[in-house]
Amino acid sequence: LIAANDYTRAVGAAAVLAVMAWALPVQINRAEVGAADPDCLALADHPPPPDAVARIPELERCRLVAAHDPDLAADLAAAYAAAGRDSDAERAYRDAIALDPDFGDAFVKLAELLLKRGAVEEARVYAEAARQLQPNSAAVGQLLARLDRTAGAGTP
Amino acid sequence: VIARLVFVSARLAAAGIFLLTWAYGVTTQSAFAFDMFVKPQVAPALTAFVSAHAAWLLLGYALSAATLVPLLMRRERNRRARLARWAAVAYLAGIGAIVAWLTGEPYLASLASGSRHPGVVPGALVPLVWLAAIDHLAAPRAARDASIAAAPLSQRRLLLGTLLAPVILWAAHLGHDLGNSPAAASADWWAGALWALLLNLVAFQAIYLALCVAAALSVARPRLGYAAAVAMAAAGLAAFVHAAVLPPLSIPLSEGLLVAAPFGAAIALIISGLRAAGGVRPSLDGMTGFLAPRSRRPIAGAAIVIATIAAAARLSDVAERTDWAYILQQTIAIAEAAIVTAACLRLAPLAVSTPSWSWAAVGLPPLIAMAALFGALRGSPAAAVDQAIAVDPLARTVSRAIVRREAFDVGFYRRILDGELSNWSARPDVPPMDPLPAAAADAARPHVFVIVLDSLRRDYLSTYNPAVTFTPSIGRWAQDSFVFRNAFTPYGGTILALPSLWAGQLVPRGVMPVLKDINRLEQLIVGSGYDFLINDHTVETSLRPDTRRTFIDPYVASVNTDLCQNIDSLGRHLGRRATAQPLFAFLAPMNLHVVNTLTGDAASRRDPVTGLYAPVARRLERVDACFGRFIDLLKAAGIHDDSVIVLTSDHGDSLGEDDRWGHQTYLFPEILRIPLIIHVPPPLRARLTTDVGRVAFLHDLQPTLQHLMLGAAPVAREPPHGSSLFAGSGGGLPSRRRQSFLLMSSYGPSYGVVRRNGREMYTAEFDEWRDYAFRLGPLTHERIVLTDARRRVSQAALAREVDAFERLYRRADR
Numbered sequence: 001l002i003a004a005n006d007y008t009r010a011v012g013a014a015a016v017l018a019v020m021a022w023a024l025p026v027q028i029n030r031a032e033v034g035a036a037d038p039d040c041l042a043l044a045d046h047p048p049p050p051d052a053v054a055r056i057p058e059l060e061r062c063r064l065v066a067a068h069d070p071d072l073a074a075d076l077a078a079a080y081a082a083a084g085r086d087s088d089a090e091r092a093y094r095d096a097i098a099l100d101p102d103f104g105d106a107f108v109k110l111a112e113l114l115l116k117r118g119a120v121e122e123a124r125v126y127a128e129a130a131r132q133l134q135p136n137s138a139a140v141g142q143l144l145a146r147l148d149r150t151a152g153a154g155t156p
Numbered sequence: 157v158i159a160r161l162v163f164v165s166a167r168l169a170a171a172g173i174f175l176l177t178w179a180y181g182v183t184t185q186s187a188f189a190f191d192m193f194v195k196p197q198v199a200p201a202l203t204a205f206v207s208a209h210a211a212w213l214l215l216g217y218a219l220s221a222a223t224l225v226p227l228l229m230r231r232e233r234n235r236r237a238r239l240a241r242w243a244a245v246a247y248l249a250g251i252g253a254i255v256a257w258l259t260g261e262p263y264l265a266s267l268a269s270g271s272r273h274p275g276v277v278p279g280a281l282v283p284l285v286w287l288a289a290i291d292h293l294a295a296p297r298a299a300r301d302a303s304i305a306a307a308p309l310s311q312r313r314l315l316l317g318t319l320l321a322p323v324i325l326w327a328a329h330l331g332h333d334l335g336n337s338p339a340a341a342s343a344d345w346w347a348g349a350l351w352a353l354l355l356n357l358v359a360f361q362a363i364y365l366a367l368c369v370a371a372a373l374s375v376a377r378p379r380l381g382y383a384a385a386v387a388m389a390a391a392g393l394a395a396f397v398h399a400a401v402l403p404p405l406s407i408p409l410s411e412g413l414l415v416a417a418p419f420g421a422a423i424a425l426i427i428s429g430l431r432a433a434g435g436v437r438p439s440l441d442g443m444t445g446f447l448a449p450r451s452r453r454p455i456a457g458a459a460i461v462i463a464t465i466a467a468a469a470r471l472s473d474v475a476e477r478t479d480w481a482y483i484l485q486q487t488i489a490i491a492e493a494a495i496v497t498a499a500c501l502r503l504a505p506l507a508v509s510t511p512s513w514s515w516a517a518v519g520l521p522p523l524i525a526m527a528a529l530f531g532a533l534r535g536s537p538a539a540a541v542d543q544a545i546a547v548d549p550l551a552r553t554v555s556r557a558i559v560r561r562e563a564f565d566v567g568f569y570r571r572i573l574d575g576e577l578s579n580w581s582a583r584p585d586v587p588p589m590d591p592l593p594a595a596a597a598d599a600a601r602p603h604v605f606v607i608v609l610d611s612l613r614r615d616y617l618s619t620y621n622p623a624v625t626f627t628p629s630i631g632r633w634a635q636d637s638f639v640f641r642n643a644f645t646p647y648g649g650t651i652l653a654l655p656s657l658w659a660g661q662l663v664p665r666g667v668m669p670v671l672k673d674i675n676r677l678e679q680l681i682v683g684s685g686y687d688f689l690i691n692d693h694t695v696e697t698s699l700r701p702d703t704r705r706t707f708i709d710p711y712v713a714s715v716n717t718d719l720c721q722n723i724d725s726l727g728r729h730l731g732r733r734a735t736a737q738p739l740f741a742f743l744a745p746m747n748l749h750v751v752n753t754l755t756g757d758a759a760s761r762r763d764p765v766t767g768l769y770a771p772v773a774r775r776l777e778r779v780d781a782c783f784g785r786f787i788d789l790l791k792a793a794g795i796h797d798d799s800v801i802v803l804t805s806d807h808g809d810s811l812g813e814d815d816r817w818g819h820q821t822y823l824f825p826e827i828l829r830i831p832l833i834i835h836v837p838p839p840l841r842a843r844l845t846t847d848v849g850r851v852a853f854l855h856d857l858q859p860t861l862q863h864l865m866l867g868a869a870p871v872a873r874e875p876p877h878g879s880s881l882f883a884g885s886g887g888g889l890p891s892r893r894r895q896s897f898l899l900m901s902s903y904g905p906s907y908g909v910v911r912r913n914g915r916e917m918y919t920a921e922f923d924e925w926r927d928y929a930f931r932l933g934p935l936t937h938e939r940i941v942l943t944d945a946r947r948r949v950s951q952a953a954l955a956r957e958v959d960a961f962e963r964l965y966r967r968a969d970r
Contacts, residue, residue: 007372007373007376009368009372009518010368010369010372010373010376012515012518012519013365013366013368013369013372013518014365014369016365016518016519016522016523017362017365017366017369017522019523020358020361020362020365020522020526021362023526023530024358024362024526024558025557025558025559025560026529026530026533026558026559026560037945038945038946038948038949041945041946041949042949042952044893044894044912045894045896045911045953046894047894068915068931068940069912070912070913070915071893071894071912071913099915100849100912100913100915101849101934102641102642102848102849102850102913102914102934103849103913104847104849104850105891132848133847133848133849134845134846134847134848134849134888135638135845135846135848136842136844136845136846136885136886137845137847137886137888138845138886138887138888139888141886
């Protein structure tokens, strides 16, 4: 090899260069590959089905996987509310609002739940927040009117 | 020495003129580049150059001709010298004739946007290649013979030089970053620094091998080796221009090759020709010492290395705060690396070349460097590589070439890049606009003022950020207005953001020629009989010629447009208006654009309490005062309560977040989130409802204005169309919470989607094969781990939106 002529040297260097070109580019990112469930991350892309109550177990499982998804939290809250589990629904709506403080519909729903259990003043706080987000909204207007009537009557 | 200095200066000046001609020709090949740089006269010096091109060309010719005089006066009678003289005479006659012809018929100024003049680009390089050929032919025989006698090649020099250069560059870049980066000297920073060294060493070992090939050939056949070295230099330059410079100018890769290859060849030949003319034998030694000092005294070489590094650091700092930072920085990094490497190759110990090379020295260092890289991959490198990119601009350039993100779906992004929305050249088929609906019977036809303050970030307004104290006027005005809290621009740059605002829908890159056919806002203004005032350099030239408008402040260049001046002109217009027509004013001033705000030492200009960037805050304070004056003006004219007033921006800006500046080519939350504040006349306000927390987009403005101007909500459309941000009182808006929305850079190959009512964002850069996921809070955002699942969901959403977009613009013949 040492006695090889200059062409051989050129070919040799070119061969090592070819090895480099073949081995490169290097790939990275392995550490970022996780195991989250894509179905859960996309679950709230679709409107909740009519049988939302039956999907509570799936929604609860997905809430653990996609813990930062405000819409998943709201879907779960709606399913709890449909199943009559109002305190669970209330907690889930609070989660949704914490994740998205601009979630007007969640404010309205939470205020309605609070009104239902007689927490009028707290319900008014959320209803007022909803009015800030959705001025002149019919749903918010009706909610505030009910709150006024309830406050006037002294009972929920 | 003086004669040589005069010769080189004249030759370089001539080369500069021809290269500038070439660069302008390249710009006209791209409709995008022409519209971005030439039409708005971003560089007045360039405009002046083109206007007087005939004179410049004559000067370039005269300078180059003067450098040929010594050759023509030489008395050598050998064959090469005669050939050189004939080539010089042919140059004087041939190029002289062309220059004389062009002096009579100025050509450059006649080139228009996107026009195809395939001759001008390579044609501008012909004189340079010709001169290089003359230089090679005329290289003094004595110098050649002397060089042959002195063994020019040494494998040890190649190896030491290519080891020394990356270490010197790495240390210099590290030192620079140490003084500038807030993360400097942390554990992550050091990890990134080591990765930067590793990446650079691997890249330089590849260069070492390429030089070894040329060196070995050079021993066997000197001319072959020389040709190989010139070819490699040309190929390297062409590859860089092709990969890094032309894509952001939206020159397709296939056409780009025809631009980059002649450029690489011309530059390689100019430099080698100059060295040959200077008496350095055309050899590998001369080639490796392309840019190195001719003196072999270590002190001269060291001075060159130090001066180069210092100049590159300074230039990089300046470039970092310009509009096209990353192209400039990469160019600087490559030029710095080339000069330092050349100097190191010449400064490395001059071992005498031996006929036998060490195969171990050929094979082992590159393989060891690669093994180290693969060994390092066993860790958790992604974050460290990102840090390496931040620490060392050279590592950033290297990583573009050799680092791939495993989960990045290259095929997916190639399909997007090849599609309709990315293509600047394809003229999109546009569906015909619906006729303008009739105004409601009780429509009040309010005055409309739309202020798009270029690059205004929402977190620099007190309305959005309570820590801000410098926008009291806007803050007061916003209290009686609708403040949309989750507004986004779909585009990271003005050139597409504003057309999308006017069209009321997303637009592809080739939109400009057909914008007039989908310009619903123009249709609305004209159809509703408005008195139309405008100051904008992006859309105005694409309005229909018969659209009556008043262009205010017409003699102010785009980059200097100023809201305060616009307000003064608007006031004068209001004062002399004699019409009962309602007024529609569209202003897009550049007060806050990065070209106007990024000056001086950016890092030290942060407010210590708020962390906001002081130059923007200062300019915004002035703009806020003028905005207050504008509101007072409307009140004094008695039209404030009859006016719709919109304050928004076309995009935000990176102002130092993770060392990012500007907005041109990438997509990050601070670039895409914009303020959107709409003041509505009180009687109209009482009849409207909205959801200010709902995600809103810049292209929602056209249907929103249509709603407010005609008094009736336009037909709701699905993305990629915008839709009105208001509904009738008591009504409601369709939820957008379960929808995804397409985002794209106006210029670079970056795409993304925003989901979950603006709480989640996914963006991907094809440029660097990276993608990101962000969680967005009301004011801030955080980068989140991009798992395979999240990537898959995000890419599926992106694919759906791209499909919807392409269905809108798909050409009938496809």
